[in-house]
Amino acid sequence: MGAALAIEAKGLFKSFDGKLAVRGVDVSVPEGSIYGILGPNGAGKTTTLRMLLGIIEPDAGARSLLGNDHPLEMARVVGYLPEERGLYPAMKTREAIAFMGALRGLPLDVGRKRAEILLQQNGLGDYVDKPIKSLSKGMAQTIQLFGTIVHKPKLIVLDEPFSGLDAINQGRLEHMIRDVAAAGTTVIFSTHVIHHAERLCERIAIIAGGEVRFEGLVSDARERLRPQVRLRTRAAEGKWRSALPKDAALDDDHWTFELPKTGIEPLLKALLDGGAGIEELSVERRGLHDAFVAIAGESAAREMEAEEAVASGDAA
Amino acid sequence: MNLWESAWVIARRDFVASVFSRFFILFLLAPIALIGFMIFFNVATERQDRAASQPVVAVVTDSVTATALAQTRARLAGNAGEQNFPILRNVDPAENVPAQARELLADESGNYTAVLSGTLDRPVLTGPMRSEFATRRMQLLVDESRRTAALEGAHAAPQPVELDRVVTEQASGSLATGRRLLGQGTQSLIFAVTLMLATLLLSTLVEEKTNKIIEILAASVPLESIFLGKLVAMLGISLVGLGLWTGVIGSGVLLFFQFASNFITLPDVSPAVGWPLFILLLLLYYTMNFMLLGALFLGIGGQATNIREVQTISMPVVLLQLMVLMLAMNAVSGTQGVMYWIAYIFPFSSPMSMIALAAKSGTLWPHLLALAWQAFWVFLIVRMSSRLFRRTVLKSGTTGSFFNFGFRRKQAAN
Numbered sequence: 001m002g003a004a005l006a007i008e009a010k011g012l013f014k015s016f017d018g019k020l021a022v023r024g025v026d027v028s029v030p031e032g033s034i035y036g037i038l039g040p041n042g043a044g045k046t047t048t049l050r051m052l053l054g055i056i057e058p059d060a061g062a063r064s065l066l067g068n069d070h071p072l073e074m075a076r077v078v079g080y081l082p083e084e085r086g087l088y089p090a091m092k093t094r095e096a097i098a099f100m101g102a103l104r105g106l107p108l109d110v111g112r113k114r115a116e117i118l119l120q121q122n123g124l125g126d127y128v129d130k131p132i133k134s135l136s137k138g139m140a141q142t143i144q145l146f147g148t149i150v151h152k153p154k155l156i157v158l159d160e161p162f163s164g165l166d167a168i169n170q171g172r173l174e175h176m177i178r179d180v181a182a183a184g185t186t187v188i189f190s191t192h193v194i195h196h197a198e199r200l201c202e203r204i205a206i207i208a209g210g211e212v213r214f215e216g217l218v219s220d221a222r223e224r225l226r227p228q229v230r231l232r233t234r235a236a237e238g239k240w241r242s243a244l245p246k247d248a249a250l251d252d253d254h255w256t257f258e259l260p261k262t263g264i265e266p267l268l269k270a271l272l273d274g275g276a277g278i279e280e281l282s283v284e285r286r287g288l289h290d291a292f293v294a295i296a297g298e299s300a301a302r303e304m305e306a307e308e309a310v311a312s313g314d315a316a
Numbered sequence: 317m318n319l320w321e322s323a324w325v326i327a328r329r330d331f332v333a334s335v336f337s338r339f340f341i342l343f344l345l346a347p348i349a350l351i352g353f354m355i356f357f358n359v360a361t362e363r364q365d366r367a368a369s370q371p372v373v374a375v376v377t378d379s380v381t382a383t384a385l386a387q388t389r390a391r392l393a394g395n396a397g398e399q400n401f402p403i404l405r406n407v408d409p410a411e412n413v414p415a416q417a418r419e420l421l422a423d424e425s426g427n428y429t430a431v432l433s434g435t436l437d438r439p440v441l442t443g444p445m446r447s448e449f450a451t452r453r454m455q456l457l458v459d460e461s462r463r464t465a466a467l468e469g470a471h472a473a474p475q476p477v478e479l480d481r482v483v484t485e486q487a488s489g490s491l492a493t494g495r496r497l498l499g500q501g502t503q504s505l506i507f508a509v510t511l512m513l514a515t516l517l518l519s520t521l522v523e524e525k526t527n528k529i530i531e532i533l534a535a536s537v538p539l540e541s542i543f544l545g546k547l548v549a550m551l552g553i554s555l556v557g558l559g560l561w562t563g564v565i566g567s568g569v570l571l572f573f574q575f576a577s578n579f580i581t582l583p584d585v586s587p588a589v590g591w592p593l594f595i596l597l598l599l600l601y602y603t604m605n606f607m608l609l610g611a612l613f614l615g616i617g618g619q620a621t622n623i624r625e626v627q628t629i630s631m632p633v634v635l636l637q638l639m640v641l642m643l644a645m646n647a648v649s650g651t652q653g654v655m656y657w658i659a660y661i662f663p664f665s666s667p668m669s670m671i672a673l674a675a676k677s678g679t680l681w682p683h684l685l686a687l688a689w690q691a692f693w694v695f696l697i698v699r700m701s702s703r704l705f706r707r708t709v710l711k712s713g714t715t716g717s718f719f720n721f722g723f724r725r726k727q728a729a730n
């Protein structure tokens with residue numbers, strides 16, 4: 001990992017009322033990357049983000065944000081969208097965005113101009129002078145996101161940014177994240193929806209039970225699992241069967257099994273020599289979901305799927 | 317951004333949000349309407365109250381005695397005030413005066429407190445004698461009437477003499493009284509305005525918590541600047557209110573004094589430090605009083621999660637303020653002693669005690685000392701409140717130095 005780090009945390013611990021919420025979290029976020037923190041609710045994602053930002057102090061461990069050991073000192077160049085969205089209901093959208101910028105040191109008049117541009121660019125020009133309380137939940141969330149980026153931060157921290165958004169707005173948000181990252185901004189977000197992380201992130205941390213179970217490139221997480229082989233043969237029996245691993249499973253007329261460590265060539269030769277009569281053979285790379293199940297466990301994956309189902313229902 | 321810049325951002329938002337809301341008009345009008353209502357109510361009921369509370373004595377005597385008593389009453393009441401004597405109502409005597417007296421006392425329409433019968437030489441006062449005031453005044457009227465009759469009989473009644481009035485600039489006795497009243501008046505003013513804003517201060521952080529904005533604020537600026545910003549905003553709001561109230565009520569008072577000065581001589585109540593400095597000190601001590609109590613209320617209110625909890629906290633807070641006012645008033649009227657000094661030193665009563673001192677004494681250095689002392693406590697309470705907030709609401713301890721009032725925090729242990 002050659003790039004400088006936007007965030008580096010080592011051995012973060014935090015407990016609330018004697019209960020350990022985060023235990024020894026290590027995180028390394030390279031500058032300019034999109035980084036995902038993946039895990040079910042209660043895994044410690046929000047607590048980790050709050051510690052990284054300096055909202056709460058860790059009980060133990062060290063963290064540095066944009067090279068500074070005192071995260072709040074970097075508040076001017078950081079944008080943060082908390083999980084619990086909050087805006088002043090009576091404030092007009094332009095003022096709300098400008099106020100959030102002002103909290104980060106952006107002059108109010110500049111903030112107002114940028115707010116207008118952001119609103120117009122995203123088809124919300126008619127809502128410039130509308131109070132927040134008159135907006136839909138998704139729209140208010142979008143306004144808050146604009147407030148997070150209005151001061152053009154070097155680092156954006158988003159806690160569950162996709163929750164509560166419908167599919168269209170989720171797509172828009174993904175697009176926006178890619179845009180700001182392309183401009184050199186580091187983005188770190190937490191999510192319990194694997195496909196967002198899979199589509200957006202170069203690096204991820206998988207957290208479960210307050211611990212980081214995996215931290216690194218998405219491709220490395222996937223490569224932890226052997227590729228999946230899918231095979232259909234004409235012959236049901238024969239010498240070729242001995243070439244299959246012992247845990248190969250027959251599903252209808254297909255065999256599925258992990259690609260042997262020896263690789264595809266010896267397997268292919270054994271199948272051909274053994275008279276299998278190959279009708280179909282594919283080698284598939286495993287998805288992040290499979291990697292997550294393997295790393296965090298079946299129950300964590302099931303929790304995430306349940307949360308995703310609830311979130312989709314809410315957004316709909 | 318440093319502490320003050322971020323506090324300014326918070327203060328500006330709170331100030332604009334409050335001053336440009338519809339409810340601010342109500343906030344401004346409330347005390348004016350209240351005072352107006354009180355004046356109206358007072359004027360409307362005062363005459364009736366006075367009449368109702370003045371004892372009525374039935375005079376069941378011959379006409380000579382009744383006339384003598386009425387003349388004495390008129391003479392004395394002319395100087396000492398009508399309300400300081402019972403109302404005398406003449407009733408012709410019946411054959412059985414004791415029975416008549418009992419009937420008069422039992423008659424609810426007459427509303428008599430006592431019945432005077434007999435003559436000036438052998439007066440009889442009949443009644444439950446519960447009103448010491450009526451008894452003593454009737455004794456005085458009888459004595460004075462007899463003395464007058466005796467002097468007139470001896471042709472020795474003196475002619476009334478007018479006092480020759482020599483007007484001087486000042487008398488230390490009246491000046492001290494005036495200054496004490498001025499001190500107590502300004503104490504009450506500071507107390508009343510702070511009391512009005514107490515509930516607002518208690519509930520000011522609830523908005524952030526219920527709207528879930530607190531996390532955005534806490535991630536952007538130090539908690540101390542949130543507390544400080546909110547305090548400054550509320551101070552600004554109160555000063556706008558004070559400006560308006562002083563303008564309206566002050567104009568009314570000035571008009572009254574201008575009108576009243578045609579009939580009575582108003583006492584000279586110039587404060588010991590002079591009016592310009594006194595007004596400046598009043599502003600400074602009001603600010604300090606507000607900041608001190610405000611910081612405390614913010615700290616307490618910060619622990620509340622909803623308006624209901626704030627309302628529960630309000631009552632003890634009002635009681636606390638009353639106790640502080642009583643302590644401060646002790647500094648004005650009390651003699652030197654432990655409580656006297658506590659009133660000046662205890663941070664929450666110090667501003668009110670010191671403004672009273674400015675009315676009484678012209679020495680200036682104690683004010684500089686007191687303002688520095690009070691500012692130190694504002695800092696201390698804001699710091700403690702934000703730490704308590706961080707610990708209990710954000711569930712996070714801090715490892716930084718207590719006196720490190722800014723961004724700097726010690727790095728967490730490895």
